[in-house]
Structures are given as structure tokens and as C-alpha cells.
Amino acid sequence: MVDASRLGLRDRARMIRSAVRPSSAADPDRVQELQAELRRTKQVLRRTRKDLKAANKRLREARSYIREGAVELPPQVHAVIEQARKEHLTYLREPNLCDLAALVRGLDANGVPGLVIEAGTARGGSAIVMAAAKDPARPMKVYDVFGMIPPPTDRDGEDVHARYDKITRGEATGVGGDRYYGYRDDLYEEVLASFERLGVPAAENQVELVKGLFEDTIDLDEPVAFAHLDGDWYESTMTCLQRIAPLVSPGGRIVLDDYYAWSGCRTAVDEYFADNDDFRLEFRAKVHAVRV
Secondary structure: OOOHOOOOHHHHHHHHHHOOOOOOOOOHHHHHHHHHHHHHHHHHHOOOHHHHHHHHHHHHHHHHHHHHOOOOOHHHHHHHHHHHHOOOOOOOOHHHHHHHHHHHHHHHHHOOOOOOEOOOOOHHHHHHHHHHHHOOOEEEEEEOOOOOOOOOOOOOHHHHHHHHHHHHHHOOOOOHHOEOHHHHHOOHHHHHHHHOOOOOOOHOOHHHHHHHHHHHHHOOOOOOOEEEEEOHHHHHHHHHHHHHHHHEEEEEEEOOOOOOOOOHHHHHHHHHHOOOOOOEEEEEEEEEEEEE
């Protein structure tokens, strides 16, 4: 008798199906046992197909990622990344900053027109890195309240409300134990000075810092090549998506910093891109939405 455990899933399912065909001599208990095994085998086969489909998707994304990662960053961009992290100007790790820089630097090579945007900049580190990487002639807008983060809403989960409570109690700390950016007295001027200090003066690099709530400040009617969204909560993220995503050029993309971190951001992203055929989502270290 053939050992079913040594067969492939499809062959095993066919063998079991053949064994449970009705016959006058069939043992009812054995038939039930084989039928249960057939159901289990079919479930495993479905999961295997699903896993294979997901693996193929990850492979396609990895190949795309490798092509983009081939963009070589000049020494001055690496120097800005090193200094931004040394001064605790960003929450992002070095690989994340290199990814942002490579993607922005590749916009010209890929012929993607439009603005570079960062919405939610904290102390400005990632914005300075992207400004250093982009063509100085390409305009960039950096949106932030440059102060205390606005409160969440009932569309955010308990994790978000717990975090906001900690911030409002004055118990939050910044990168490397520094003072939390929301407690700083004049964050706008501080970020502007950081651009200058790290060798990427905002005015000379077509960078505009826009102060205020996203709902009051993001009002665009021009193409967007790349957007880095770091709005944390549901309303901030949804506002950015509604006002920026329709303007993203084909081949452009949105990088969503907080999808894995905060429930509100995750809910907004899932809702906005549900059945949205204009974008392809890539679940990398950060979630990317690519305009197709």
C-alpha cells in the first residue's frame, strides 16, 4: 500500500477521495476517518496556495526594492543621515533613512514629476535627509503643527489614547532620551535652523515649512512625486491621504511611517486603499502605496 504521507498534497487528496467512494463493503468508521483526513488535506492545500501567492507577492516587491535600492547615495547624503541621527533629529533608523533618500533620489531617473512632501516632521531629521537627496530644483513642502500633537478621536484605538495621555501628562521622552519634540518652545525655528546646520538650507533647496494643522494647511493642486506621511493618528492620516493621494503622479509613491505603530493610522490606510485600483500597497519595513 502506498504511504500517503510521502505523496504530494494533490496526489494525497486524490488517493483519499478515491478511497472514500461508496461501496457495499466500506467500513463506515473508516470512511468517516478518511473523509476527515480529506477535509484536513484540502485545508492544508488551500493554506499552501495562499502562502505561495503571498510569497510570490513578496518576491515581486523584493525585486522592485532591490532595483530601487541600487540608487547610490552620495557621501554628503550619508553625512546628513549620520548627523541627523547623532543629533537625535529623527526616530527613524539608518536603513529607513537610506530608503527614503534612495527613493527620492530616484525620482529624476524614473521621470516622476511633482513635489516631495513630508507631513509630520517632528524635529525634521527625515525631511532634511530627503531634501539633501532630492534635486535642489524640485520643490518640497514640510507640513507640521511644529508643536504639541493634536488629540486623537474615537476612530483611534486604545493604544493611541494611552500614548496621547502620556504625552499630555508630560511623561513622553524624545529620541535618545532627549526632550520630547512636542514640549519644545519654538520647534519651527529649531527645525529651520537644523536644515541650515546640516548643510541643507531650506530656501536654497526649494523647501517650504508649513505650520498648522493638516486640515488647514494641505491645499494642493499640483502633482506630487513622493510623500512621507507621519501623522500618527486616524484623522491626520486620512486628511493627508484624501488631499495628497489623488495628486500622486504615476510611478510616484506614499510612504506611511506609522501603519505598524498606531491603530488609527492603520485603520485610515486600510479604509482609504480598500478597493482603490490606483495604488499598489507594498508591505515593507514601512508600508508603501505606489501609484500604478
